[in-house]
Amino acid sequence: MYALLTGPMLWLTFAVFIGGLAWRVYSYFKGLDWKLDRVAYAAHRDFGIRGAVRSIGAWIMPFGSHGWRAKPIFTTLFFCFHIGIVIVPIFLAGHAVILKTRFGISWPAIPMVLADVLTILMLAAAVGIVIRRIALPEVRIVTSLYDYLLLVITVAPFVTGFMAVHQIGADYEFWLLAHILTAEIMLLAVPFTKLFHVVGFFLSRGQLGMDYGIKRGGMKGTNMAW
Amino acid sequence: MPEGKFCNRTPVNTQEALEALLGDKGGKQYYAEMEELDVDKEKLAASIKNTCKSRTGTWLEICAHCGLCADSCFLYQCNNRDPKQVPAYKIQTTLGEMVKRNGDVDNAFMRHAMEVAWSQCTCCNRCGQYCPYGIDMGVMFSYLRGLLHSQGFVPWELKIGAGMHRVFKAQMNVTDEDWTETCDWMAEEAQDEWPGLEIPIDKQDADIMYTVNAREPKHYPEDISEAAILFHVAGENWTVPSSGWEQTSLAMFAGDWEACTMQVKHVYAAIERLNPKRCVGTECGHAHRATVIEGPYWAGRPDGLPPKPYLHYVEWLAEALRTGKIKIDPTKRIKQLVTLQDSCNYIRNYGLKEITREIISYIVEPGYFVEMSPNKEHNYCCGGGGGFNGIGRFRPQRNRALMVKRDQILATGAKLVIAPCHNCWDAIRDLEEEFKIGIKWSFLKPLVISMMEIPEHLQPKEEEE
Numbered sequence: 001m002y003a004l005l006t007g008p009m010l011w012l013t014f015a016v017f018i019g020g021l022a023w024r025v026y027s028y029f030k031g032l033d034w035k036l037d038r039v040a041y042a043a044h045r046d047f048g049i050r051g052a053v054r055s056i057g058a059w060i061m062p063f064g065s066h067g068w069r070a071k072p073i074f075t076t077l078f079f080c081f082h083i084g085i086v087i088v089p090i091f092l093a094g095h096a097v098i099l100k101t102r103f104g105i106s107w108p109a110i111p112m113v114l115a116d117v118l119t120i121l122m123l124a125a126a127v128g129i130v131i132r133r134i135a136l137p138e139v140r141i142v143t144s145l146y147d148y149l150l151l152v153i154t155v156a157p158f159v160t161g162f163m164a165v166h167q168i169g170a171d172y173e174f175w176l177l178a179h180i181l182t183a184e185i186m187l188l189a190v191p192f193t194k195l196f197h198v199v200g201f202f203l204s205r206g207q208l209g210m211d212y213g214i215k216r217g218g219m220k221g222t223n224m225a226w
Numbered sequence: 227m228p229e230g231k232f233c234n235r236t237p238v239n240t241q242e243a244l245e246a247l248l249g250d251k252g253g254k255q256y257y258a259e260m261e262e263l264d265v266d267k268e269k270l271a272a273s274i275k276n277t278c279k280s281r282t283g284t285w286l287e288i289c290a291h292c293g294l295c296a297d298s299c300f301l302y303q304c305n306n307r308d309p310k311q312v313p314a315y316k317i318q319t320t321l322g323e324m325v326k327r328n329g330d331v332d333n334a335f336m337r338h339a340m341e342v343a344w345s346q347c348t349c350c351n352r353c354g355q356y357c358p359y360g361i362d363m364g365v366m367f368s369y370l371r372g373l374l375h376s377q378g379f380v381p382w383e384l385k386i387g388a389g390m391h392r393v394f395k396a397q398m399n400v401t402d403e404d405w406t407e408t409c410d411w412m413a414e415e416a417q418d419e420w421p422g423l424e425i426p427i428d429k430q431d432a433d434i435m436y437t438v439n440a441r442e443p444k445h446y447p448e449d450i451s452e453a454a455i456l457f458h459v460a461g462e463n464w465t466v467p468s469s470g471w472e473q474t475s476l477a478m479f480a481g482d483w484e485a486c487t488m489q490v491k492h493v494y495a496a497i498e499r500l501n502p503k504r505c506v507g508t509e510c511g512h513a514h515r516a517t518v519i520e521g522p523y524w525a526g527r528p529d530g531l532p533p534k535p536y537l538h539y540v541e542w543l544a545e546a547l548r549t550g551k552i553k554i555d556p557t558k559r560i561k562q563l564v565t566l567q568d569s570c571n572y573i574r575n576y577g578l579k580e581i582t583r584e585i586i587s588y589i590v591e592p593g594y595f596v597e598m599s600p601n602k603e604h605n606y607c608c609g610g611g612g613g614f615n616g617i618g619r620f621r622p623q624r625n626r627a628l629m630v631k632r633d634q635i636l637a638t639g640a641k642l643v644i645a646p647c648h649n650c651w652d653a654i655r656d657l658e659e660e661f662k663i664g665i666k667w668s669f670l671k672p673l674v675i676s677m678m679e680i681p682e683h684l685q686p687k688e689e690e691e
Contacts, residue, residue, distance in 0.1 A: 034528070059358055067356040141315050200284060204281075204288060
């Protein structure tokens with residue numbers, strides 16, 4: 001089981017993850033249509049790029065946009081959640097060791113304590129996000145079971161990973177297998193679900209930035225205050 | 227019943243059809259027929275297939291259901307934070323559902339979608355500013371309006387409005403003859419006070435070609451003479467076209483893209499014919515959007531720009547004040563608390579936020595200008611945008627929508643609101659009528675005329691004693 005999950009299954013997962021996202025990016029760009037979108041992307045490419053960068057920049061920065069500043073609690077939850085998701089798996093010492101021993105790649109790692117803190121913050125934020133979904137009528141009305149399913153898929157590798165690392169519940173083998181399996185499920189889900197926003201955020205946010213950068217004021221010498 | 231006499235999938239293309247539709251007072255029969263109107267599902271599915279691409283598809287799919295858009299929507303705010311007014315909910319349950327079902331929707335669905343598209347969204351585009359993904363539901367509602375229009379589910383007044391553009395090339399039944407006569411009449415009247423004033427029609431190669439909102443020749447001709455006075459005093463070499471003078475587009479509110487294209491091409495044809503250096507449009511937000519922002523795309527121009535530089539009135543006025551073409555008498559500047567309405571169509575959606583404030587700096591005594599909060603590109607819709615002002619069926623909803631602007635104005639303490647947009651101007655007039663908060667409202671033109679210095683050579687000659 002372990003051999004399967006860390007062998008062929010792992011490669012398949014990476015192939016689907018990367019290939020799927022590449023296809024997402026490709027098809028998004030291919031489907032952009034200056035006539036339908038009414039944005040002259042090609043004619044004013046530099047204004048477009050400038051607008052896209054400004055738009056993405058304002059929203060990727062914690063409290064960088066009016067929208068983030070208007071909702072400080074949600075913004076805090078949001079960034080705790082996303083920073084943990086991105087930083088922990090990529091820079092976990094345990095993952096770096098695998099890269100070193102299996103492929104001989106030297107990979108930077110963050111201290112274990114930091115990984116723990118980020119993971120706990122991320123899990124706490126997930127709980128906060130669920131509570132918010134249930135508590136606020138304006139969020140509840142747009143929430144579906146699918147939203148909870150995606151949260152479970154996203155959170156599972158972190159819960160199981162945390163259990164394995166800290167040997168909670170004694171059964172290390174079980175948690176390790178569960179961790180690898182749930183992580184593969186998550187990566188496989190990314191291109192096929194809303195989780196494709198790992199690239200989709202940049203595409204969509206960038207597109208509106210281009211729209212404002214080209215057509216809605218960017219060429220008039222004023223900047224949209226995102 | 228497949229299609230009604232008035233309510234059907236065919237736009238109004240003739241004067242007879244237009245008059246017949248107008249004769250159906252209040253759209254009584256029209257809306258009765260709408261209850262029976264069939265949905266052409268094949269046509270709808272084909273439209274979706276051809277026009278719902280990357281951007282819209284991704285917007286519908288990627289929405290994280292986070293609800294951050296809720297508070298960005300003034301209609302959510304003024305309807306007691308009704309969750310059914312959350313922008314994401316509004317678009318997902320209408321356009322989202324229609325796309326998901328690939329057009330397989332029934333009459334009741336379409337009528338509901340019509341109500342949401344025209345009474346729960348003014349296409350102000352504010353939500354797109356507050357969505358982490360930049361999902362612009364105003365853009366999507368505009369797209370939805372197009373789909374609904376193509377199936378005949380459009381408010382009565384807007385079917386008429388789009389029909390007016392098709393028949394008269396104007397949003398109202400103003401013919402080119404009516405227009406030029408009004409110009410001549412206004413010039414004649416103004417000449418008493420302004421010797422030498424002209425409204426030059428169809429002058430070739432002028433510096434400025436001026437275009438208006440058809441309401442001006444129809445109901446507010448003084449607006450035309452005010453524009454003429456200001457051009458006259460500024461010493462501009464200007465003209466108006468005898469045809470192609472109407473800059474607005476109710477067809478845009480209706481989602482009648484074909485009529486939008488016809489209308490804007492008509493204006494561009496006037497530009498080609500008269501070859502001015504640049505164009506200036508009147509104090510109207512949606513007119514600017516229709517002719518300058520969206521228009522180039524309807525006309526199929528790959529650079530997304532009109533054939534000649536096309537200024538909003540505030541751009542020309544700021545320039546005239548900046549360069550001293552028009553000088554303000556400092557003693558006549560506004561010396562009462564005054565606030566400014568930022569029109570969504572050329573502030574949020576065209577970036578002219580600093581230009582209007584530059585004008586304020588010339589015409590208001592320092593210390594008397596109070597900003598609304600929020601303002602500039604984050605300002606709220608006046609409450610009547612996107613056609614909302616003109617739809618009788620949704621008047622109660624519109625009146626409620628005015629409450630946000632009312633409260634914003636009250637919070638400034640100002641008793642004068644400068645509203646350089648026909649639509650905002652109307653909404654603010656209506657909110658005063660509805661709530662009686664004791665305010666006045668004004669375009670820029672009359673204010674500037676009341677306080678400008680008149681150059682010696684333009685002053686009326688003293689009567690012989």
